[in-house]
Amino acid sequence: xxxxxxxxxxxxxxxxxxxxxxxxxxxxxxxxxxxxxxxxxxxxxxxxxxxxxxxxxxxxxxxxxxxxxxxxxxxxxxxxxxxxxxxxxxxxxxxxxxxxxxxxxxxxxxxxxxxxxxxxxxxxxxxxxxxxxxxxxxxxxxxxxxxxxxxxxxxxxxxxxxxxxxxxxxxxxxxxxxxxxxxxxxxxxxxxxxxxxxxxxxxxxxxxxxxxxxxxxxxxxxxxxxxxxxxxxxxxxxxxxxxxxxxxxxxxxxxxxxxxxx
Amino acid sequence: xxxxxxxxxxxxxxxxxxxxxxxxxxxxxxxxxxxxxxxxxxxxxxxxxxxxxxxxxxxxxxxxxxxxxxxxxxxxxxxxxxxxxxxxxxxxxxxxxxxxxxxxxxxxxxxxxxxxxxxxxxxxxxxxxxxxxxxxxxxxxxxxxxxxxxxxxxxxxxxxxxxxxxxxxxxxxxxxxxxxxxxxxxxxxxxxxxxxxxxxxxxxxxxxxxxxxxxxxxxxxxxxxxxxxxxxxxxxxxxxxxxxxxxxxxxxxxxxxxxxxxxxxxxxxxxxxxxxxxxxxxxxxxxxxxxxxxxxxxxxxxxxxx
Ligand SMILES: Nc1ncnc2c1ncn2[C@@H]1O[C@H](COP(=O)(O)OP(=O)(O)OP(=O)(O)O)[C@@H](O)[C@H]1O
Ligand SMILES: [Mg+2]
Numbered sequence: 129x130x131x132x133x134x135x136x137x138x139x140x141x142x143x144x145x146x147x148x149x150x151x152x153x154x155x156x157x158x159x160x161x162x163x164x165x166x167x168x169x170x171x172x173x174x175x176x177x178x179x180x181x182x183x184x185x186x187x188x189x190x191x192x193x194x195x196x197x198x199x200x201x202x203x204x205x206x207x208x209x210x211x212x213x214x215x216x217x218x219x220x221x222x223x224x225x226x227x228x229x230x231x232x233x234x235x236x237x238x239x240x241x242x243x244x245x246x247x248x249x250x251x252x253x254x255x256x257x258x259x260x261x262x263x264x265x266x267x268x269x270x271x272x273x274x275x276x277x278x279x280x281x282x283x284x285x286x287x288x289x290x291x292x293x294x295x296x297x298x299x300x301x302x303x304x305x306x307x308x309x310x311x312x313x314x315x316x317x318x319x320x321x322x323x324x325x326x327x328x329x330x331x332x333x334x335x336x337x338x339x340x341x342x343x344x345x346x347x348x349x350x351x352x353x354x355x356x357x358x359x360x361x362x363x364x365x366x367x368x369x370x371x372x373x374x375x376x377x378x379x380x381x382x383x384x385x386x387x388x389x390x
Numbered sequence: 391x392x393x394x395x396x397x398x399x400x401x402x403x404x405x406x407x408x409x410x411x412x413x414x415x416x417x418x419x420x421x422x423x424x425x426x427x428x429x430x431x432x433x434x435x436x437x438x439x440x441x442x443x444x445x446x447x448x449x450x451x452x453x454x455x456x457x458x459x460x461x462x463x464x465x466x467x468x469x470x471x472x473x474x475x476x477x478x479x480x481x482x483x484x485x486x487x488x489x490x491x492x493x494x495x496x497x498x499x500x501x502x503x504x505x506x507x508x509x510x511x512x513x514x515x516x517x518x519x520x521x522x523x524x525x526x527x528x529x530x531x532x533x534x535x536x537x538x539x540x541x542x543x544x545x546x547x548x549x550x551x552x553x554x555x556x557x558x559x560x561x562x563x564x565x566x567x568x569x570x571x572x573x574x575x576x577x578x579x580x581x582x583x584x585x586x587x588x589x590x591x592x593x594x595x596x597x598x599x600x601x602x603x604x605x606x607x608x609x610x611x612x613x614x615x616x617x618x619x620x621x622x623x624x625x626x627x628x629x630x631x632x633x634x635x636x637x638x639x640x641x642x643x644x645x646x647x648x649x650x651x652x653x654x655x656x657x658x659x660x661x662x663x664x665x666x667x668x669x670x671x672x673x674x675x676x677x678x679x680x681x682x683x684x685x686x687x688x689x690x691x692x693x694x695x696x
Contacts, residue, residue, distance in 0.1 A: 132493065132495070135490060238479070239476070242475045243477060243491070247495055249463060250462070386445055
């Protein structure tokens, strides 16, 4: 990233903050997935002891190490270590989508794209700047969400159960490897779609078609993977990171000024 | 080294529209080149070709010896471009916009701010510097675009209708600014315009284009010599012989086109011999506008005869 690219990134991020339609949408995602849903989970477990006791058998089947804690805390720990990490794949994808979908088509519609193309940067560098801006945003939102969630959850648990929540290694792999790589892959594809689109609506439709299957796949498969082993998770994370890197390189000659301005 | 060199440059748009055909241009550094032609002639297309934004269908071009299609980054570093579709960001202020584009063109922030404020002053926008672009009028936007194109001190400016939407005062101002830049700083200017009177004031050479083909290039004198008559003679007389081709412009005034001044005495003699009284005779060279229309007309009729 050179200074010129940094200037484009700053401008894009700033534009998002000023956008009255997109910025609220950006706040809603972490709010739901990091505050509302985890809180609902904790409260459900706490106030529904009847159903929970029936889970004893299920819990015994799972390879969960020490079984000393009381059953409520075990169920909550199970959810936080094996289900909620899924949210932290969804959060970066969704928050990145909001910015990436309009990255090129937004400039096209406001007639600022041509001006940007006259600057002394190669198209590849402009793409890099656009992709990186969305990526930074999505990582920022993800980590902020994590901090918010932990503050809220720990407080709630201390108040309700009197003992803190312990996180396992899954979180480390999810936050440092899976979230970044999955969101980077999504961003690259969405930014390219945005460059091809003629209108914001078209870009949004493209994005939804791209993202929905990914999200369903994540929700459906990820919990299973989390349960199998952290090593598998690590392996998948590394593979995704490699794919994201390849994607970044592969687009080099896909676009030219003419196709962009069409 | 030429500022602009185009050889056999052509552009056919994907749907088959031939926008520019076999364009040859050779423009010296420091020139103000007026690129003139009716709507849809191919002026904007040429500007985009010369900046590498469009890929040429045939031929090639160079800007100060840089191929803009192969090396757009280097070409853009030395060019400033104003076109109708190159707008700026509505949510930023005039000053913020300029500083942004300054940085994107590799000027450091401090220098960008300094340049931006200077240029805002020059273009009469200092009072609106901290207003958001959304509140700017068409003319203010246009002037900000001109300031934007000059931020990084380009060697060559491509101005596509830079004074469209400007009031006469601002037009005058922008034109004298262009002239000054060329004269004092040696900046080359490629100027597309419909305002022929202003073009005549500021351009040092011209290219006339219609329907994708450039049909005349050169300095005003060269173009003038291409027209069959170089002078317009205005005569006021109470009688005018009908055997001399003329254009009546008033009750007693007519205009005749002649090649040069040596034809004037015989015309006057002819009137007097037919008992006419001559009250006024004056001659002036054809203006760019007259030359433009005359050349355009003969180009069109030549094309039809083909
Ligand atoms: N993107 C495009 N696709 C197809 N045809 C185009 C495109 N852009 C321009 N044209 C066509 O190419 C021709 C030249 O257009 P151009 O914009 O270069 O004209 P111009 O000389 O700039 O006209 P004006 O004085 O109206 O600005 C026109 O007939 C136009 O319809
Ligand atoms: Mg045009």
